[in-house]
Amino acid sequence: MEYNESEFLIETKVPSDEVIISRTDLKGNITYANELFCEISGYTLEELLTKSHNVVRHPDMPHSIYKDLWQTLKDEKQWVGVVKNLRKDRGFYWVKAIVSGVYKDGELVEYKSLRAPISYGEKLQHQKLYDKIRKENGEKSRRVVYE
Template structure:
């Protein structure tokens, strides 16, 4: 996996008082997004609908975080945590996410996710934590290379 765009290093700040909302089916396919999600992610809403939610998964995110997320949801437990997402232009944005099941007539029918902005300190804390976790689990690790190309 290689990203050669300078945008990969550009952060989009989620505005204060904004909530990013999405819903997915039970397999993680997006069925609804609010305008804030589309705007922050750099996609049009119709580009997101029908795609798997991992369309915005940033490679800095350890696989174990999503394993834990899905295990929690399958146990009918709400999951919450800090996530770095990938924008369409290869930039990124950080959020605090709360994900839970939606039930109709006592049957789980979909998942909803509410995401809010986080502080710079939390972003730094979790970037360091996730970097260490990816090293520990032999996951992808970020490497920056400067080279002269003739």
């Protein structure tokens, strides 16, 4: 699917006094999303449930970030990082994400993710970092064309 580059330029800001919450099964399919996640991502709860959490993966995010996330979870550790997510309308939003396993009786049963807003400076810093990582890894770079 091809999109007009300008669609990727509209940012939705995450409220500073709220937290985006979601849970997934062990394959990364969404089993729970709070109201704020629905509002910020532009999806209804029904659209999110059973979908892969990748539904909000922004193309600016390097693949290596998600590889690190999954390896950290596999090592039974908590992953913390900055993520640029894609909205249903092709806009975006930035968050600091904390992702960890949920265990019952010592057995991993699901993953939970808590996400909070970050500052403008952090967004700029991470956009530059992620652009550099994508370039170094030979990943496709976005480009904005002005006519």
